[in-house]
Amino acid sequence: MFLGLDWNDLLEISLTIAGGAFATVRWVIPWFAQRKKEGRLARSLHPFYTASEIKSHTKYFIPTQCQSKSPSESNEINRDTEPREPLIPYFIRIFEKDKDDYVFMVLADSGMGKTTFMINLYYTYHRKWQKKYKIRLLPFNAGIDEELDKIPDELRRETILLLDGLDEDPQAIEHPNERIAALLKKISHFQTVVITCRTQFFAREEDIPTALPFGSMSPTRAQRRIVTRYISPLQPEEIKVFLRKKFGRFSIRYRNCLQFIEQYKELVARPMILNYIDFLVDKAPQYQYSYQVYAQIISRWLEREHNIRGKGPGFSENLYNFSRFFALDLYHHTEHLSIADLTALQKLSDQCQVGLDLFDMQAHSLLTRGAHNNYKFSHKSILEYFLALELFENPAFAKTFKGFEGMDMLRKFYQEMVLDKIAKPFFCEKFGLENGKQYSAEEVMRIKGCLGCGSMFLPIGSHEKAFFFNFSLDKLKDVTQIDLSNTDLQDFRILACMPKLQQLNVANNPALCSFDYLFVEGLNRDLKEIQVQGTNIQAATLENGVAFVYV
Template identity: 30%
Template sequence: MYGLAIAVIPILMGFASWARMTLHHLHGVMRYQRLKKRVGAERYTLEDFENATHIYIPPDAQESDPSAVEEEMAESAGVRTPLFQHMDQILNKETGSRFTLLLADSGMGKSAFMLNYAARNMLRLFPPFPIMVLPFNYARLFEDIDAVQKPSDTVLLLDAFDEDATAYEDHQSRLGEVMERVQGFRHVVITCRSHFFTSDREIPDETGVTRLGVRKAGVSAILRFNRLYISPFTESQVEAFLRRRYPFWRRQERNAARRIIKKAPDLTARPMLLSHVEKLVRSQEPLRSLAQIYARMVDAWLVREAGYIAPDKEGLRRFSHAVAMDIMLNRARRKQERIPFAEIEPLAERWNIRVQGGVLEQGRVLEQGRVLGARPLLNRDAHGNYKFAHRSFLEFFFLEAFLALPPSERPVIAWSELTKTFFLGMLYDSNAVGSRNRTKERMTQFQCVDLSGMDIARETLKYVAGTGRSLRKNTLMFNDHLWAVTLTDTNWESANLQNAQLIGAHFLASNLQNADLQGSDLTGANLSGANLAGADLSGAHLSGAKLSGANLIEANLIEAKLYVAKLSKAKLSEAKLLRADLSEANLSGANLSEANLSKAYLSGANLSEADLSGADLSGADLSGANLSEADLSGADLFGVGLTGAKLLRANLSEAYLSGAYLSGAKLSAAKLSGAKLLRADLSGADLSGADLSEADLSGADLSGADLSGADLSGADLSGADLSEADLTKANLSGALLRATNITSAKLSPENLKYALQAGAITTDSDQSNLPMTELTE
């Protein structure tokens, strides 16, 4: 008897699970059919509706951004209230704004809330008001809005502004267009990813809709958005989901899910991922990143569906890649992130996906709108358009397709925050030491990648923390002594890394040609030998960065911060360095020919043996800089500050130094032949043995300067101040000295005689004795 019970119990449990799922499915179909005409649910598939309502745990809401806390995805310190209750209060108010912006990260339940909230209200015996749910990712959005009868009585729920193809181009104009169309509704709720906007300041505050009626003093005439955020799940909400997902007779699976969730905190913040936890429960390998979680779910789906709609798993993967890439490339033309059957059919034929009766055949499920299995990733809507079950799967497949393309064929497309997170996860997984599923080849080809605005150092820290390894506090990321993640010898040509946080990154010998790095933080990064030709580094932070031998030809470094950077022997010819901060940087032996260094800060910089020929240094600060043996021939140094600079044996021939500040500068043995030094300040400068032949020094201040042994033949010194200057053994033949002040200057008798004959002046009234002028042998 006991043995019989042991045998029967599993059968009964299996039957109970089957009955439970079947009843839920039938109930869902009935609810879906009732909702289709009443709330616009025909814009969603039956799968969308079932996925949204199956084991739904209502989330909380808060008025502050939960991602603004120090640890991303942690529960916010803001006040949380049940979202349904909060929305009831907003929609039942007769005063205040009629527009609400509901924000959350990807997978946190924005669409699920819309469908569940509409279902709860419209399935009531006496609904308080009619509700219409419409997705932005739909070409006929405005037609459906205009078709609503009695909009003043209707609550309009507009889902996923971030998926609107037009909003990607100009979200401000698109939102203004939408608000103009919906201003007559009782209330409008718009959902959007919080990271769709680049900063909190970009999140719209004013609706553009004018407030009607009498206003109190100080109240704006323009209605403002109510801003609301969906809170990450609490531990109790996660536990409630697990208990409903795994009844008591599946306790072992429930415990396995708990262990996975503990290791992958992203699951607790994204209810959409929780709904796929079963696929992860069956896997024994550790999860390191969000990309790995999605890869595991996608692999499970591919294995299940291969053989039903495609000959093999990889064929189905390539088909999914093709669909994702097609949707992303054509979303602007279609005005939606969906693909019509007429356009998906050629892709299906190419990858041997079976097509029958206008739908993708999947063998097991017979419903017309149900595609690719029991929990599909690709669905068909009522109008025959195909879309991924969740936008995050679209982004994951797009990224896989993008990285599989030859670099020359990669499209330039702006990436979302989630796509960037996926990419970083894939990068880390491919490089991690000890990874059991490490790719055969380390990822190296990153052309046209978009990581703009990413805090890569912080993402790295999160990944390392997820592996269970320990890190010293404030340690720079990408240190191969820590965990062997390095970007050495990688290709980032034309990649978008704008405003990225790349502190301490290792890019040794990497190709960053034409990459967009403007505003990025590369403090302490190692870019030695890297190819940055034509790269945009304007406003970038490169303090302490290693750029020795780097190729920065024609790079844009306007207003870049290169304080104490190491640029020895770097190639910077024709680079733009206007107002760049290169103070105390090491540029010894660097090639800066024809570079634009106008108003750059180079105080204390080491430019010894650097090639600055033809460079524009006008208005630059070179005080205390070392320019010994540097080539500055033909350079523009107008108004340059060179106080205390070292220019020993430097080549300044034909250089333009008019108005330059060279007080106390060391120019011993420097070549200044033909240089323009009009009204330059050379007081106290060391010009001993310097070649100043044919130089224009008219009006220059050379008081107290050491010009001993200098060649001033043919130089124009008219109006210059040579008082107390040392001109011992200087060559003044042919020099112009009209109105030159030689008071107390050290001159040989021959030079003194020549100077006076040439029109030089002295403060001594007795020209015959010349007591203020020392005659030297």
């Protein structure tokens, strides 16, 4: 007995205290380690990366994996069978040994974690007690050439250089070949150089540089290759590790997120989307396209900003409008790709009644302030989403649009919007396919006529856009009535997939001039009536007694 307690009670109390102390230490030590890491990086990477950016790229970091072939060659982004290896240990080994190759390209799609990898690679090497070289990390922006020029020649041979985001370099977007050649010459005397870039920045695989266009910095380096590595998509187990770090193994949000990723494996294989998964899971609609996911991300961000700041009911709308104005301004000033003129930013902000302090936000902000007070979207794909909206909704912008070069996600978002908001409703109205199959943008754009016989062009609304429609549709085999009027129909080949058709309207299709393909191989034996006014089809007598309507 001790203090009136028997030994069993004392043992239970001791175990409880020990368990609580262990749990506290287990939480406190990682917390202090993360704070120390963020503080060290914030000091060494200032002013190129903000504290909030560093936190978002390091707090839930999952070690980046790499592979020698592009993951885009696989049918499913997170089912790639290419051999993988940890990317940071790979480069740590490279940094510490003599080698012939000293320029490396790390390629990945949008939102695949290129900046996250670079910040964590920098930190891993920077914190080593015994390291052979210095290391610098610089993002591509309007002032990168000046930053490189500041590094003395005598230090370049002792410096590892990390350059993040070649696809965001204004000069590279305008003149890629000339810029890359000049850049490789400028960095020729650094010890080792690692450059990240979007895979789609290079139109073809052959466009990816594979060798230096000049003598290497050391006569002992006989080979002058540029080595390319691709960031691997997150695998299911890596995604679960991320979710456990963020939410805890036994939380309800963790289980909800597991259900979400099971349904949308392709989306969450991108670390950027995974960072927003808590936004996506809450009130998640049935996403069918990438642009819908981005719309939800932006919607949740606006809601979050409104709640934090306690503004009036129009604040979210003003902030949304400002983001679109900001995207247009960036597009029309691509030589900067971010706004360095605070006067211009203030003017845009005043138009939407949003203060500049809005942009000093945490990791989930759409806008961040970088070096030299440059303001930009936290991810280039956010910029491309807003530009896709403008291209889809703003005819004035569409007339001045310069093309999709260097903006692969803009092209994808725009195609999805056209498909979802124009093409699908049009086809549903014409064919009664409200419950039909889901079509991808690739399916709509692919020329695939019935039985390989060709395709039909459909002008959509006032835009007069021609779409190729995939007629290999099981849903059409039971159609008995169809209205194909005013569709610029060229012939009757489409009807080969409608064997039960009874009534047909092809009015106001002047290109129709014959019944070719209408009754072949016993098809359309049940056809009873055809409306042909506004065509060049002449009256004819058919064996099955079809009635023609010319008025």
